[in-house]
Amino acid sequence: MNSENFRKYGYKCVDWIVDYLETVEQYPVRSRVQPGEIRSLIPDQPPSQGESMDTIFSDFQKIILPGMTHWQHPSWFAYFSANNSPPSILAEMLTAGMGAQCMVWETSPSAAELEEQVMEWLRRMLGLPEGMEGVIQDTASTASLVSLLVAREKVTGFKTNAEGLGEQLLVYVSEEAHSSIEKGVKIAGFGRENIRRIPTDDSLAMIPDKLDQAIIADKNSGRKPCCVVATVGTTSSAAIDPLREIGKICHTHGLFLHVDAAYAGTAAILPEKRWIIDGSEYADSFVFNPHKWMLTNFDCSAFFIKDSAALVQTFEIHPEYLKTGVDAVVKNYRDWGIQLGRRFRALKLWFVLRYYGVDGIQNMVREHIHLAELFKDWIEEHPQFELMAPVHLSLVCFRLNGGRDEKALNSLNKELLERINKTGKLLLTHTTLKGKYVLRMAIGARMTRESHVRQAWQIIQDEAGEILG
Numbered sequence: 001m002n003s004e005n006f007r008k009y010g011y012k013c014v015d016w017i018v019d020y021l022e023t024v025e026q027y028p029v030r031s032r033v034q035p036g037e038i039r040s041l042i043p044d045q046p047p048s049q050g051e052s053m054d055t056i057f058s059d060f061q062k063i064i065l066p067g068m069t070h071w072q073h074p075s076w077f078a079y080f081s082a083n084n085s086p087p088s089i090l091a092e093m094l095t096a097g098m099g100a101q102c103m104v105w106e107t108s109p110s111a112a113e114l115e116e117q118v119m120e121w122l123r124r125m126l127g128l129p130e131g132m133e134g135v136i137q138d139t140a141s142t143a144s145l146v147s148l149l150v151a152r153e154k155v156t157g158f159k160t161n162a163e164g165l166g167e168q169l170l171v172y173v174s175e176e177a178h179s180s181i182e183k184g185v186k187i188a189g190f191g192r193e194n195i196r197r198i199p200t201d202d203s204l205a206m207i208p209d210k211l212d213q214a215i216i217a218d219k220n221s222g223r224k225p226c227c228v229v230a231t232v233g234t235t236s237s238a239a240i241d242p243l244r245e246i247g248k249i250c251h252t253h254g255l256f257l258h259v260d261a262a263y264a265g266t267a268a269i270l271p272e273k274r275w276i277i278d279g280s281e282y283a284d285s286f287v288f289n290p291h292k293w294m295l296t297n298f299d300c301s302a303f304f305i306k307d308s309a310a311l312v313q314t315f316e317i318h319p320e321y322l323k324t325g326v327d328a329v330v331k332n333y334r335d336w337g338i339q340l341g342r343r344f345r346a347l348k349l350w351f352v353l354r355y356y357g358v359d360g361i362q363n364m365v366r367e368h369i370h371l372a373e374l375f376k377d378w379i380e381e382h383p384q385f386e387l388m389a390p391v392h393l394s395l396v397c398f399r400l401n402g403g404r405d406e407k408a409l410n411s412l413n414k415e416l417l418e419r420i421n422k423t424g425k426l427l428l429t430h431t432t433l434k435g436k437y438v439l440r441m442a443i444g445a446r447m448t449r450e451s452h453v454r455q456a457w458q459i460i461q462d463e464a465g466e467i468l469g
Contacts, residue, residue, distance in 0.1 A: 001053070009053045017089065021072065025447075028424030029073045031066065038067040074447040075426035075456060080235070080263045080395075081444030085295040087355040091348035092297050102342045104322065105330035112331060115346035118353065122302050125358055126268040126288070129281045132304040135336040136345045140262035141180035143287035143303040144229065146315075146337055148181075148188040150285070150305070151227035151256035153314045161314065165189040169226035170218055172196045174206040174241055176234040178260060190226070203390050204239035204433060206230065212249045219253070227256040230283075232276050233264025236431040236440075237389035237397050240264070240276050247282020259286040262301070266293035267369070267393050270362055276392070293368075293394075293444050294361060295352050300345050303337075311336055368394040368443045371453045375441055378457055384464065388438045396441040397433065400464050410437035412467065419463040426456045 001009075041063045071082050102111035119134025137143040148171065152160055155169060171185050175197045185195055196218070198211045215225050228250050230241040243259060250257040259280065265288020267273040280286060286304045290296040305311050316335040334340050353361075372394040379385045379398045389397040399413045417430050417439055429440050443453065 005053065009057070012057065021086075021447075024070050024073050025075070027070050027073065029070055029075055029078075029427040030421060030424065031069045032424070033067045038063065069427075072445065072447065073427075074445055074449065074452045076445045076448070077441050077443060077456060078427040078429040080292050080442050081446075082291060082298050083293065083295050083444070083446045084297040085352060085356075085446060087351040088295060088297045088348045091351040095344045095347050098344070100344050102344050103334040103340050104324060104332040105326060106324040108344065109330075111342075111344045111346060112333060114350055115333065116331060118346050118349050119302065119304070121353060122290070122349075123304060126265060126277065127274050127280075128277070128286060128304055129283075129306075132286070132306055133308045134302055134304045135333055136349070137287070137301040137303045137337055138299045138339075138345075139180075139301050140178075140260060140287045140289055141183065142338060143285075143301050144178075144180055144258060144260055145184035145187055146303065146311070147229075147256070147258035147285040147287075147305075148184045148190070148227060150307075150311050150314045151258070152188055152190070154256060154307075154310055155224070155226045158313055160189075167224060168194050169224050170194050170196055171226060172198055172211055172214060172228045172255075174198055174229075174231055174234070174239075175200055176204055176206075176236055176239055177229055177231055178235050178262070181229050181260070200239065204234065204237045206241040206246065208242060208245035208249060211246060215249065215253050215255070225253060225255055227258060229258045229260060232259055232261035233267075233393065233395075235263070236438075237433055238264060238391075238393050238395040239389065240392055242279070243277060243282065244279025247279045251282055256284045257282055259283045261286060261288040263289065263292050263395075264393055265302075266290070266361075267365055269358065270365060270369075273369075273393070290349055290352070293365065295356060295364070295446060296349050300349055308336075364446070365394075368448070371443045371448070371450060372396050372441070374450070375443070375453055375457060382461070384468065388433055388436065394443040396443075397431070397438045398441065399436070399438050400467070402468055406436065413437045413439060416460075416464055416467055419467070420460060423459055423463075425459055426452075 072084060100108045100111060102108045105112040115136055123132055123134055152169060169190055171190055171194060173181050173195060182192060182195060186192055196214050198206050198214060201207050218225055228246060230243055230246045232240055247257055264276060268277045284306050287301060289301050291298040291300040312335045315337060333342055372391055375396050376387060376391045379387050384400060384402060385398055386401045387398055400416050401409060402412055404412060414437055417428060421427055431438050431440055
């Protein structure tokens with residue numbers, strides 16, 4: 001492709017993106033294709049001769065677009081948000097254009113030093129403790145795995161990397177912890193059977209006394225506790241584990257404390273919500289995702305650690321071909337995580353923070369929390385709906401209660417969810433809390449306004465009315 005055509009189709013792609021973001025509300029939120037439908041439209045063999053960009057772009061619109069679920073839709077209320085924004089998109093374009101592989105300082109000094117500085121910006125924005133240092137990981141799943149590996153090495157005196165895991169180490173999590181923690185425990189060699197799931201209270205947060213009792217019981221039986229993973233904003237209900245109490249227990253017993261705040265961490269930029277990370281000074285590591293609620297394209301996960309030397313010691317490796325003359329005086333982020341190759345993720349975060357400013361991001365987060373409070377009030381005022389978990393941030397868990405037994409209520413709400421999502425006008429997801437089937441209203445998309453939440457509530461009531469007759 002020559003420069004003239006590249007410019008032509010580059011403009012065409014930008015025009016399409018702008019039009020898409022302006023009209024995304026016209027699409028059904030969830031794709032309506034059936035399994036295998038998209039693949040059936042794609043030839044079995046690749047083309048032997050190159051095709052024109054006009055043909056390729058036309059097929060993108062005809063074949064690919066119908067099979068996309070629209071995460072940027074203003075009536076996206078499923079899972080958690082995965083926001084983008086115009087400045088973030090532009091930064092991604094520049095990153096793709098430069099095509100840099102930013103594994104060490106010398107391969108792109110700007111990438112390394114910008115990452116170092118924007119992570120310090122984020123630390124200050126959230127009010128995390130002085131001395132914590134940050135690095136961008138791809139996802140919170142990876143960041144949590146990194147923490148588990150560092151915890152493993154610290155408790156074994158850094159012998160495991162050399163000799164293998166010769167003893168069983170225990171990891172303690174809330175019964176509401178994200179599934180990625182279990183996956184990380186398996187990958188890191190702890191073994192699924194060495195997870196201790198700590199009960200939760202009525203607010204679905206970890207019970208510190210139960211944690212303490214479990215650790216003491218394991219120690220008394222000759223087992224070796226290693227790590228506690230606390231969650232700030234659980235996926236199912238946005239429950240907030242009490243960090244200060246958990247942190248004190250970890251300090252007493254000498255355990256590594258990792259805090260998973262993938263969704264909720266962004267809210268700590270609001271002074272009135274800073275309480276959610278009270279006790280973070282006890283944390284050995286902390287992760288939250290700007291690619292969820294901070295207007296930054298996926299993927300961009302902000303990971304902070306108290307003992308960066310232990311992190312580097314866990315992951316560093318020094319083949320001759322990676323040595324440079326400045327290694328002693330710079331941060332080579334290849335040693336701060338699993339991957340050697342690294343994308344220039346800091347650029348899009350820098351664009352976002354500079355374009356919106358702290359005030360702009362705070363205003364968006366506050367509005368989403370306000371909309372969740374509004375939706376919560378509607379649920380509580382309606383005689384046939386009930387709230388199923390405390391609303392701390394922008395997630396509301398609720399269900400239709402037609403006065404039936406629990407088993408029937410589970411079926412009733414499953415049917416309600418299917419009917420709501422089938423309209424194509426909004427998308428919700430579900431979870432189970434204490435065995436009860438619950439609908440989740442996760443408000444966090446960049447373009448969501450009160451009108452979209454009101455429309456969603458009307459559809460929910462209409463479909464509930466149809467079911468109850």
